[in-house]
Amino acid sequence: MNKKYDYGFNVCQKLRELGFRATKTKIALLELLKKNDKPLSVKSIIDIWEGKAPNQTTLYRALADLIKKGVVDRVDFNNSIAYFEYKLDRPHHHHIICSKCGEIEDVSSCLIGNLKNSIIAKKSKKFKKIYSHSVEFFGNCLNCVNK
Amino acid sequence: MNKKYDYGFNVCQKLRELGFRATKTKIALLELLKKNDKPLSVKSIIDIWEGKAPNQTTLYRALADLIKKGVVDRVDFNNSIAYFEYKLDRPHHHHIICSKCGEIEDVSSCLIGNLKNSIIAKKSKKFKKIYSHSVEFFGNCLNCVNK
DNA sequence: ATCGTTGCAAACACTTTGCAATGTG
DNA sequence: CACATTGCAAAGTGTTTGCAACGAT
Numbered sequence: 001m002n003k004k005y006d007y008g009f010n011v012c013q014k015l016r017e018l019g020f021r022a023t024k025t026k027i028a029l030l031e032l033l034k035k036n037d038k039p040l041s042v043k044s045i046i047d048i049w050e051g052k053a054p055n056q057t058t059l060y061r062a063l064a065d066l067i068k069k070g071v072v073d074r075v076d077f078n079n080s081i082a083y084f085e086y087k088l089d090r091p092h093h094h095h096i097i098c099s100k101c102g103e104i105e106d107v108s109s110c111l112i113g114n115l116k117n118s119i120i121a122k123k124s125k126k127f128k129k130i131y132s133h134s135v136e137f138f139g140n141c142l143n144c145v146n147k
Numbered sequence: 148m149n150k151k152y153d154y155g156f157n158v159c160q161k162l163r164e165l166g167f168r169a170t171k172t173k174i175a176l177l178e179l180l181k182k183n184d185k186p187l188s189v190k191s192i193i194d195i196w197e198g199k200a201p202n203q204t205t206l207y208r209a210l211a212d213l214i215k216k217g218v219v220d221r222v223d224f225n226n227s228i229a230y231f232e233y234k235l236d237r238p239h240h241h242h243i244i245c246s247k248c249g250e251i252e253d254v255s256s257c258l259i260g261n262l263k264n265s266i267i268a269k270k271s272k273k274f275k276k277i278y279s280h281s282v283e284f285f286g287n288c289l290n291c292v293n294k
Numbered sequence: 295a296t297c298g299t300t301g302c303a304a305a306c307a308c309t310t311t312g313c314a315a316t317g318t319g
Numbered sequence: 320c321a322c323a324t325t326g327c328a329a330a331g332t333g334t335t336t337g338c339a340a341c342g343a344t
Contacts, residue, residue, distance in 0.1 A: 021298055021343050042333080055301050060334060062299085078223040078281065080308075081333070096274050105273050112282065126252050127243050130286035134225065135259065139277035168318050168323055189308080202326050207309060209324085227333075228308075 018069045025054045026062050030071070030086075038104045039075040039083030039095065077136055094135040100144035107137065165216045172201045173209050177218070177233075185251045186222040186230030186242065224283055241282040247291035254284065 011030050012022040020026055032045065042060060046053040053059075063084050066072035073087040077097045083104075094107040112133050158177050159169040167173055179192065189207060193200040200206075210231050213219035220234040224244045230251075241254040259280050 016344095019298095023299060023343070025300075056333090057302080057335080058300055064335095065299095074225055076223045076225045076227075078221055078229075080223075080227055080229065082225075082227065096271060096277060098274070103273060105271055107271070124243060124252055124254070126250060126288045127245070127284075127286050128289050128292045130243060130284045132286075133282065133284045135280065135282045137274075137277045137280045139274050139279075141273045142275050145275045163319090170318070170324060172325075203308090204310080204327080205325055211310095212324095 018071065020065065025058055026065075029054075029059065029062050030066070033072060033084065033086040037086070037090075038106065039077075039085040041081050041083050043081075045084070075134065075136070077138075094137070096137040096139055098141040098144050099138050100140055103141045103143070105141075107135075110135070165218065167212065172205055173212075176201075176206065176209050177213070180219060180231065180233040184233070184237075185253065186224075186232040188228050188230050190228075192231070222281065222283070224285075241284070243284040243286055245288040245291050246285050247287055250288045250290070252288075254282075257282070 011027050011034075015022045015026055015030065028049070029045070032049065033040070036048070040048075042056055042063070045059060046056065054062075063072055067074060067084075071086070071088045073085045075083040075085055075095065077083065077095075091108065092110055094110060096105045096107055097103070112135060158174050158181075162169045162173055162177065175196070176192070179196065180187070183195070187195075189203055189210070192206060193203065201209075210219055214221060214231075218233070218235045220232045222230045222232055222242065224230065224242075238255065239257055241257060243252045243254055244250070259282060
């Protein structure tokens with residue numbers, strides 16, 4: 001057991017449950033995202049793919065499908081690149097990204113969840129419902145801090 | 148006095164202070180960003196520009212200049228579009244965006260600032276310094292909540 | 295056999311670069 | 320007059336679409 005979290009399900013089965021066909025691409029993609037517990041760009045997914053990676057179009061489509069079903073989350077770091085992260089059954093968390101090398105680390109604390117409703121109730125004139133939020137920290141990792 | 152905040156300076160003077168030339172484009176851009184207290188895309192800047200808007204290339208360059216000097220902030224909402232917001236002397240804040248119509252509202256509360264250092268000290272193995280953070284809420288505004 | 299999924303090429307949207315012309319200090 | 324700034328055209332990057340071929344159930 002060297003996994004950080006145990007999702008306790010068979011990937012093929014899960015895909016079918018979600019209404020997908022258990023294709024090579026989607027199986028491998030889900031495995032890859034599960035194994036790599038951090039936000040990945042399509043480019044980096046292709047880089048770390050074992051064997052011949054699928055066409056990037058296919059990846060974008062598969063990721064869009066998985067996002068629609070709540071299996072994957074999209075994360076942004078103010079750099080015009082979409083990052084994708086496995087979400088299902090993972091604890092809610094945020095990220096720190098190094099602005100020099102792009103290293104990403106999870107931040108497990110989240111005080112935002114508790115604030116969400118009170119923020120709306122007290123502060124917002126125009127908004128009625130908040131269904132998600134993102135918190136990203138920008139900084140420098142140990143390797144880059146003195147570069 | 149119908150401004151939300153009083154920045155108390157002359158725009159031309161400020162631009163020169165920052166090392167820029169006080170050109171028509173930069174003056175009007177800064178005024179526009181100051182007047183519109185929320186994140187704007189380049190497209191929307193062109194839309195609301197009074198008179199003939201400058202070339203978008205010019206806007207991107209001017210915005211990059213202003214960001215470099217800390218006058219403007221870039222904000223992202225997980226949609227691959229860069230938004231730009233006046234920053235100088237404005238209180239630190241975050242945003243709520245409506246995922247249906249794109250309406251943006253400021254959120255003045257921020258508990259993150261206080262947490263920043265303790266997050267790093269206690270939680271992070273790889274990061275030494277955090278210099279900024281972003282918090283965005285996604286939801287639906289009153290107009291869109293029942294659409 | 296049906297209909298979801300894929301690959302390829304082309305289109306798209308947003309942003310950046312090169313270079314000559316213009317404007318500011 | 321020097322040099323920052325601008326406009327235009329072209330290129331760059333990340334992402335999406337159309338369509339025919341393929342593959343899972």
